[in-house]
Amino acid sequence: MFIFHQGGENEQMNEMTGRFSHSDLVSRIAWLYFIKGFTQLQISQRLNISRMQVQRSLSKSKKEGLVRIQINDPRTTCFEIEDDLKSRFSLVDAVVVPTPREKNGIKSALGYAAAAYLLRHVSDNQIIGVGWGTTLDKMSRFISGKSRQNIRIVSLVGGSGKKAEESPYEVAFKFADALKAPCYYISAPAIVDSPASRSILIEEKSVNHTLNIAKSSDLAILGIGNADEDSTLIEAGLLSSQEIKKLRAKGAVGDICAHFYSLQGQPVDQGYMNRVIGLGLQDLRKIKTVIGIAGGKNKVAAIFGALTGGLVDVLVTDEQAAENILR
Known part of the structure; x- marks a missing residue:
C-alpha cells in the first residue's frame, strides 16, 4: 500500500522557464512511479530528465515523507x-x-x-x-x-x-x-x-x-x-x-x-x-x-x-x- 501526500501546487509550472519547480517535480515523479506504475525509464522520457534524477527524486520523496509505504500484512x-x-x-x-x-x-x-x-x-x-x-x-x-x-x-x-x-x-x-x-x-x-x-x-x-x-x-x-x-x-x-x-x-x-x-x-x-x-x-x-x-x-x-x-x-x-x- 502506498500513501501519497501531495505537496504544494503540483501542476503549476514556472512561467519564466516553462519547467516544473523542484517540489512539483518530486511530487510528479512520485505520483507517476507509485500511483500510475510507470518505470523509471518511462518517467525520464516523459519528463525529459535523466534516470539518475528520477532515482534521486524517488529517494528524496521517501526520506521526506512525501511517500509512505505501508504493507498490510502482520508478517x-x-x-x-x-x-x-x-x-x-x-x-x-x-x-x-x-x-x-x-x-x-x-x-x-x-x-x-x-x-x-x-x-x-x-x-x-x-x-x-x-x-x-x-x-x-x-x-x-x-x-x-x-x-x-x-x-x-x-x-x-x-x-x-x-x-x-x-x-x-x-x-x-x-x-x-x-x-x-x-x-x-x-x-x-x-x-x-x-x-x-x-x-x-x-x-x-x-x-x-x-x-x-x-x-x-x-x-x-x-x-x-x-x-x-x-x-x-x-x-x-x-x-x-x-x-x-x-x-x-x-x-x-x-x-x-x-x-x-x-x-x-x-x-x-x-x-x-x-x-x-x-x-x-x-x-x-x-x-x-x-x-x-x-x-x-x-x-x-x-x-x-x-x-x-x-x-x-x-x-x-x-x-x-x-x-x-x-x-
Whole structure:
C-alpha cells in the first residue's frame, strides 16, 4: 500500500522557464512511479530528465515523507525480527513465522517454513546431513517438488533406544524418500554406556564410513533440544531424567545431535560427550550451512545458546521465541 501526500501546487509550472519547480517535480515523479506504475525509464522520457534524477527524486520523496509505504500484512513484523536476528548473531539467514495460537501448531508451522527454505536452497550433488526430533519429523512431511540430481542424505547421529517417528533413522529415511535420494545411517546407538564402547564402535567400518560422509555434508538440518524434563532424549530412552538434571546443573541449556552446550554455546561435560556417537559441535561448525529449527518459550535458552556459540548459520523459529531471544 502506498500513501501519497501531495505537496504544494503540483501542476503549476514556472512561467519564466516553462519547467516544473523542484517540489512539483518530486511530487510528479512520485505520483507517476507509485500511483500510475510507470518505470523509471518511462518517467525520464516523459519528463525529459535523466534516470539518475528520477532515482534521486524517488529517494528524496521517501526520506521526506512525501511517500509512505505501508504493507498490510502482520508478517512484516516477522521480517523485521529476521533482520534483527541476522544482525545481532551474524546469521546467514533467519526465518521467523507468526506464533500459532495453539501451542501444538508451532512444530508444524516451523516444519512447513523450514521445508520451504530447504527446497529453495538445496542443489544438485549435495550431501545433506539430518538431525532428528519431532520438528524435523514434521518438516519431512512438507518436503515435495522437483527432485535434485545426485543428492545424498546422511544421519548425523546414531539411533535411539525406542522406535519412533522422530528417531534419527526414521527422520533421515523420510527426508531421503521425499527427495528421492539414497540414505546413510550410523548403525550404532546415539549414546553408549562408556567412552570405551564408543571408541570400539566408531572404528567399525560401516560406522566410520557413515561418519566420514556426515562430516562432508554441504548442508545440515538440525533440531535444537532443551535440557529439561521434556527432552526428546528422555522420551527416546537415551538418557534418564537424573542424567538430564546433572547436565543442567553443570550449565547445560540445550543440545544439538545429543551434544549439550551452555548459554554461551560452549560444550558441557566432556565425559558425557565421549559417549555420544555422531558429529560433535566442532564437526558441525565445519559444515558450510547449518540450519537450526526450534520454537516455543521452552526453547528460548537453548536457541540463544546455539546462536551465541555460532552453532547454526540459519535459524527457523517463531515470533514469540525470537522476541524473547532478542531481549
